Amino acid sequence: MSIQKPGRYSIYLRPISYFIDLGLINILAYLFYFKGFSPIIFFVVISSAWVILSIYSRFYEVYRYTREVTIITLIGRQLFMFTLLIFAFSGWYSQFDFLPRTILEYVLVVFLLITISKFTIYYLLQKYRSALGGNFRNTIILGKNKQTLALEKFFTQNPEYGYIHKKTFNVKDRESFDLESCFRLMNEERIDEIYCSISELSNNQILRVIDYADNNLKILKFLPDNKDIYSKKLRYEYYDYIPILSLRNIPIEEPVNKFLKRAFDILFASFVIVFILSWLTPIIAILIKLESKGPVFFKQSRNGFNYTEFDCYKFRSMTPNDDAHLFQATRGDNRVTKVGKFIRKTSIDELPQFFNVLFGDMSVVGPRPHMVSHTNIYAKKIDKFMVRHFVKPGITGLAQISGFRGEVETDKDIIGRVRYDIFYIENWSVLLDLKIIVKTFISAVKGDEKAY
Known part of the structure; x- marks a missing residue:
């Protein structure tokens, strides 16, 4: 992929x-x-x-x-x-x-x-x-019928809306229709939005399209040309007079929720920076410098919202090494310093990420961002891994308080993490964020066995 x-x-x-x-x-x-x-x-x-x-x-x-x-x-x-x-x-x-x-x-x-x-x-x-030709979106339609042709006409005859329609696939025979060739074309043409006719594809094909869209960060929408779909709890939009359905509903995308989450992020991050990091940073800096040479802060490229890369900051917990951007710390890792063991065990090393929150790259709560090298690996082998990038990454998350923090030892670890991350994305609430923050604080005080 x-x-x-x-x-x-x-x-x-x-x-x-x-x-x-x-x-x-x-x-x-x-x-x-x-x-x-x-x-x-x-x-x-x-x-x-x-x-x-x-x-x-x-x-x-x-x-x-x-x-x-x-x-x-x-x-x-x-x-x-x-x-x-x-x-x-x-x-x-x-x-x-x-x-x-x-x-x-x-x-x-x-x-x-x-x-x-x-x-x-x-x-x-x-x-x-x-x-x-600016501010455009590349589109593709799966299925050819009266509804999809009306949508294609809307795209092609209204360039002011900024849709560049690449192709409409005619599904004459469901069994022989080659979805893989569609996916290849979507990659080649850098498709942004997929419009799918419910009545033209089989359930299995629809599931494959959903999986592809999730794993490649494509926006997937449906044309409700099947009576069964009206019973589903989906989001309706209208392009001119053409009804369009969106499959995945993400509460954080709602304007009120987006405002609340961002306001909370700014207030919480400001509080931590002013009342904790302001006096803790000099102490940690002195301890890090006394034990080993190198910078106080460690900067690492990670994938965030919409798969964009950003610099994630931490207190340096390892001796400077060329493998820091490629390999996670493992149990008994000799790269970790004595001070590093303490700040990793108590999660103090993560505190500089509140600057990332203030800058807008991260949120206090959300799916944990991975190293770019790991993201590329997991995206190819773990189903729906890319769904995590529909929201901002967090300093802590539901997966982390549910036993899936730290080192990924087996595929089971990352699969569990993705499962909890998707649940969080689709069921976000302010109360859920507060619950995660409280449990994270308790875990930091007690010390998590996977924090090493």
């Missing part, structure tokens, strides 16, 4: 939209409408409320296939709630003496400019995709 880095939607579009809208909201209030009030109070309260309101209303959930009428609906709903918010703010801070007429003028002007901004970005992106 050939592992390829998949295409990515721009991760900057949503933050840029937030920045523009919050800028308009606060600049207009300060310069033109609400004079003689504390701009700091207004900025903190209204900006925080706007972000929370937007997450709840899905105001920034605008995708390449979102229709203009849907955007107008989102703007109208946001306008109504924001108006209530400003009136509530003026009532709570009555000392600012905001007049109702001024509030209404302010809200209407803000939303006029936000509407112009939102549609400007929307149409500029469409122009960018159709004229310059």
Whole structure:
């Protein structure tokens, strides 16, 4: 199996939209409408409320296939709630003496400019995709029928949505249809999204496509042209008027959950860095330097979210060696120093990874990232191993508190780890994260037998 880095939607579009809208909201209030009030109070309260309101209303959930009428609906709903918010703010801070007429003028002007901004970005992106071929996704369709031909037509006749359709496979005979040739083409053409007709393929073929998509980080979606599929709990989306089903539901991808998890990561990592690492790092650094020559920190390339590589930081626990990036520490490993044994046993060596969390490469809780060399090996031999890369890796995870931390001695270890990681990805909750953190702390205090 050939592992390829998949295409990515721009991760900057949503933050840029937030920045523009919050800028308009606060600049207009300060310069033109609400004079003689504390701009700091207004900025903190209204900006925080706007972000929370937007997450709840899905105001920034605008995708390449979102229709203009849907955007107008989102703007109208946001306008109504924001108006209530400003009136509530003026009532709570009555000392600012905001007049109702001024509030209404302010809200209407803000939303006029936000509407112009939102549609400007929307149409500029469409122009960018159709004229310059940027921000695109390579697609392929399995099965040829009325539904799939309508989808193919949507892809080919609407270049502004940024889909480059490579091929539609006609499945005339299920038994003789060669899926392997499809998979080879998907690798060669660097396909990002696979669209599969439920009625055209057998159950066994669908399972093979699911396995391929999971193991190669491809987005898999289904066309609901089989009545049986409507009874499943799947996610619906619409491309124009064509219903599309997404198979794998990842709770962390929901905007509210994504915001909560990232906010928790930043707060928790900041707490650890300020109140623990600030005084512990000099002590560990002195101990490491006294025992052996070499750097205090150890940097290693690992695979993270969407299979991208990042530098993972740890306190150095081994004598400098050329094999550190290739082989894990084993029981009784003579590369591990005396100080290293202690900080590995107590998991102190992992603490610098809270900087990785702050940088956005990692999360406090998630699937543990592997060395690049190990990832390449496991991806080829362990089914669904690549599913772990649909979310950010973590300092600790469900697999680690369930007996699958440390050295991978047999395939059974990595299979168990993947099983727990996928369960975590598909069943994430804030409470589950807190449970994992508490159990990790208890394990660090007691000392895990696999921490060596």
